[in-house]
Amino acid sequence: MNELRTIRAKSGTNQEGTSAHNRRVIIEAIRLNGPLSRADLARATRLTKQTISNLVENLEVDGLVASEEVVRGGRGQPSTPYRLVPEGAFALGVQIDRHLTRLVAVDLMGQEVARAVANLPPGGPVEGCKLILRLIEAMRADLTRRIPESAHRLAGLGLAMPGPFGLAPSDDETWMMAEWQAFPLVETLAAGTGLATSLQNDATACAAAERMNGSADGLDHAVCIYFGYGIGAGLILGGELYTGSNRNAGEIGMVLFSRGGTPSPLEHRSSLASLFQHLGLDSATTEAYAEVERRTLADDPRILAWLADAAADMRQAVHMVETIFDPQTVILSGSAPEPLAKRLFDAMFPLIPSNADRPGRTLPRLQLGMIGPWAVALGAAAEPIRRAFDPRFSAILKTAS
Amino acid sequence: MNELRTIRAKSGTNQEGTSAHNRRVIIEAIRLNGPLSRADLARATRLTKQTISNLVENLEVDGLVASEEVVRGGRGQPSTPYRLVPEGAFALGVQIDRHLTRLVAVDLMGQEVARAVANLPPGGPVEGCKLILRLIEAMRADLTRRIPESAHRLAGLGLAMPGPFGLAPSDDETWMMAEWQAFPLVETLAAGTGLATSLQNDATACAAAERMNGSADGLDHAVCIYFGYGIGAGLILGGELYTGSNRNAGEIGMVLFSRGGTPSPLEHRSSLASLFQHLGLDSATTEAYAEVERRTLADDPRILAWLADAAADMRQAVHMVETIFDPQTVILSGSAPEPLAKRLFDAMFPLIPSNADRPGRTLPRLQLGMIGPWAVALGAAAEPIRRAFDPRFSAILKTAS
DNA sequence: ACATTTAAGTCAAGAAGTTTGACTTAATAA
DNA sequence: TTATTAAGTCAAACTTCTTGACTTAAATGT
Numbered sequence: 001m002n003e004l005r006t007i008r009a010k011s012g013t014n015q016e017g018t019s020a021h022n023r024r025v026i027i028e029a030i031r032l033n034g035p036l037s038r039a040d041l042a043r044a045t046r047l048t049k050q051t052i053s054n055l056v057e058n059l060e061v062d063g064l065v066a067s068e069e070v071v072r073g074g075r076g077q078p079s080t081p082y083r084l085v086p087e088g089a090f091a092l093g094v095q096i097d098r099h100l101t102r103l104v105a106v107d108l109m110g111q112e113v114a115r116a117v118a119n120l121p122p123g124g125p126v127e128g129c130k131l132i133l134r135l136i137e138a139m140r141a142d143l144t145r146r147i148p149e150s151a152h153r154l155a156g157l158g159l160a161m162p163g164p165f166g167l168a169p170s171d172d173e174t175w176m177m178a179e180w181q182a183f184p185l186v187e188t189l190a191a192g193t194g195l196a197t198s199l200q201n202d203a204t205a206c207a208a209a210e211r212m213n214g215s216a217d218g219l220d221h222a223v224c225i226y227f228g229y230g231i232g233a234g235l236i237l238g239g240e241l242y243t244g245s246n247r248n249a250g251e252i253g254m255v256l257f258s259r260g261g262t263p264s265p266l267e268h269r270s271s272l273a274s275l276f277q278h279l280g281l282d283s284a285t286t287e288a289y290a291e292v293e294r295r296t297l298a299d300d301p302r303i304l305a306w307l308a309d310a311a312a313d314m315r316q317a318v319h320m321v322e323t324i325f326d327p328q329t330v331i332l333s334g335s336a337p338e339p340l341a342k343r344l345f346d347a348m349f350p351l352i353p354s355n356a357d358r359p360g361r362t363l364p365r366l367q368l369g370m371i372g373p374w375a376v377a378l379g380a381a382a383e384p385i386r387r388a389f390d391p392r393f394s395a396i397l398k399t400a401s
Numbered sequence: 402m403n404e405l406r407t408i409r410a411k412s413g414t415n416q417e418g419t420s421a422h423n424r425r426v427i428i429e430a431i432r433l434n435g436p437l438s439r440a441d442l443a444r445a446t447r448l449t450k451q452t453i454s455n456l457v458e459n460l461e462v463d464g465l466v467a468s469e470e471v472v473r474g475g476r477g478q479p480s481t482p483y484r485l486v487p488e489g490a491f492a493l494g495v496q497i498d499r500h501l502t503r504l505v506a507v508d509l510m511g512q513e514v515a516r517a518v519a520n521l522p523p524g525g526p527v528e529g530c531k532l533i534l535r536l537i538e539a540m541r542a543d544l545t546r547r548i549p550e551s552a553h554r555l556a557g558l559g560l561a562m563p564g565p566f567g568l569a570p571s572d573d574e575t576w577m578m579a580e581w582q583a584f585p586l587v588e589t590l591a592a593g594t595g596l597a598t599s600l601q602n603d604a605t606a607c608a609a610a611e612r613m614n615g616s617a618d619g620l621d622h623a624v625c626i627y628f629g630y631g632i633g634a635g636l637i638l639g640g641e642l643y644t645g646s647n648r649n650a651g652e653i654g655m656v657l658f659s660r661g662g663t664p665s666p667l668e669h670r671s672s673l674a675s676l677f678q679h680l681g682l683d684s685a686t687t688e689a690y691a692e693v694e695r696r697t698l699a700d701d702p703r704i705l706a707w708l709a710d711a712a713a714d715m716r717q718a719v720h721m722v723e724t725i726f727d728p729q730t731v732i733l734s735g736s737a738p739e740p741l742a743k744r745l746f747d748a749m750f751p752l753i754p755s756n757a758d759r760p761g762r763t764l765p766r767l768q769l770g771m772i773g774p775w776a777v778a779l780g781a782a783a784e785p786i787r788r789a790f791d792p793r794f795s796a797i798l799k800t801a802s
Numbered sequence: 803a804c805a806t807t808t809a810a811g812t813c814a815a816g817a818a819g820t821t822t823g824a825c826t827t828a829a830t831a832a
Numbered sequence: 833t834t835a836t837t838a839a840g841t842c843a844a845a846c847t848t849c850t851t852g853a854c855t856t857a858a859a860t861g862t
Contacts, residue, residue, distance in 0.1 A: 014820050016820095018819095050812080053811070074808085075808040075809060077805085077806045077811070079810060079811090080810080349831075
């Protein structure tokens, strides 16, 4: 049996995996419920008081949790709630868009602690990565100055850019990031920063942001429709972000829709790109964004006409993801100008009846999530935090030999 | 902190969870790779030889694995491969369809060891459950006679019936199982059999069958399109069956398609129901099924016409699930007559270009899976086996207090 | 006031399970 | 015949969770 055949198998686990899981469970419980006492944690996690005491002590030593004032009010010894320490961990997030890049740093709670934005230089990903590395260095230096311990507490670097990933070079002229797609982005930035680096598409990043701080906090099943230059869906399935076999899951922008005519991809019908085209604006300029915001607030009739069509397609998109994913809720988020997103959201009602119209549902079928230019970068930054601190199957398994 | 507020938290784990996971990992590794030696298992699972030895010994005592002849041929001491023992566990699966019910028993390897079929009596689920319980009793008695140890080795009972579940009573007259939907099926059959009982829709059951023995064996990301009286998708996402927040995920039959006309649900356009209607056959009779098979083999022009339209919609459905789920492969399976399914499959090529056309892919984009009337029942039976023996996140967590 | 009850949290020993390193066994290769 | 390689075992050590008794401290009831 010692031939070179590869054996497909999952990794086993041991006591360290047990402990790692239990630590993560405690952190998640406090994140979701607010400060909890050791007794609360023992009940909620089904672990013993003693185990919780040991783990909480470790977490406190590691600077991830801290005790609050004791709470009196019931019978018995008063309890000591523990809260998360925001400065317990930090992460960086980088959004790479067509013409610019945004960089944010967040803490363990997902709160933004620094931001930066810059235009991407000509010269493609080689020059772009140099710029991004310079921005990261500057931000790390600034953070170290303001929060010295942050230097040792960086959980990782999250990247987000438009998908889909890994396809053969396309002839679609709207696709302007082919160079970036072919570039070894993760490897370059991981090597340049020394940080654990991961890459997602912008819709997935948006879902990560909603899960950390937004409308999807604590939900196990949610679809986050990202409305930006393109359109996609970030998927929270079974409590975790789902990205498919090649990180291209949720690319609903490429689904063919055919409301009364020849089928065409959803994002040719309903996206900022489609609106720019409808208005004859040059999407290569950042002014187009501000122009759309102005005209929206001015009730430009051409925008209203586009809105009616786009809303019809979006209604169908919501119906589709509800039917296919059976989520607890659907969240509309994105990087569109906020007034436009709000009008689109309003114009989507009434929704098409679907399986989601069930007796006894508590969450709205569709809700508005994080909107605005920083949503993707914040989500990119949220991902390393969740990866490092959330209970996950893969966190239990043995990794190194 | 002792108020009655519910605290949301995942369960912690302990050494028993560790061991349970490692046992499952070993079983899955042998299932996927065939017989493996302890040394193979140690390398594949990253556990130590000693740990594997202990676990394998336990599994052998439990009658789940058995050693084979030693293998010579390389240097060093010859290895002793271990295989799964089919008689190590059994499970029952029940398909509840509109007019009849099918019951199968499978072993640890997913092989069928018994089957039964009966028409459902008038009187709705109350009478139907009585019949099903009688069938189950008879099959258990028969199994006990043939394989005495099976009585103590029943992992559970899997049920499958058409979805969607839990909706308000509908006015859709094609929907004939409203009574069954409203009935406490799982509770009744669990109480009547004393077995761990679970319920899925027929498409999910089909995916379970493909995963146990079919085209999806060992795949982490696959979509199984179930073509039967209705149409749905069974989802294998991240290595596990995904059923959504209310077991209604994958109901692609209810997605609105609008190829050149008013939008209508996919299953009104492409399903056995639509074919029966197209042919003017009474779907309430089991003869309709045989009639379709006959006419298909005779190249009935009305079937050929329907096939062309249905194939066009199915192409679009494949495009949709590829784009949304980014699976490794899509499997067409179902309970249609085999000649019809094969012709539909052939008529779906060429597929619509999609994100799945990536350089270097190894699996076909679309393949034919288990076809025929027993696919759903087999999948229903496969589920308790996987639930009891596959590595899963939830299997690690503490359950009882 | 004071005893009782209730609940939070700690202590120390024990139990469950994996790891370690040395050792044994048994085959092929030189 | 010897060296090498690899499978598998043994016993002790290690990590982590559990158990049950105990301590602490507050609210409640008489």
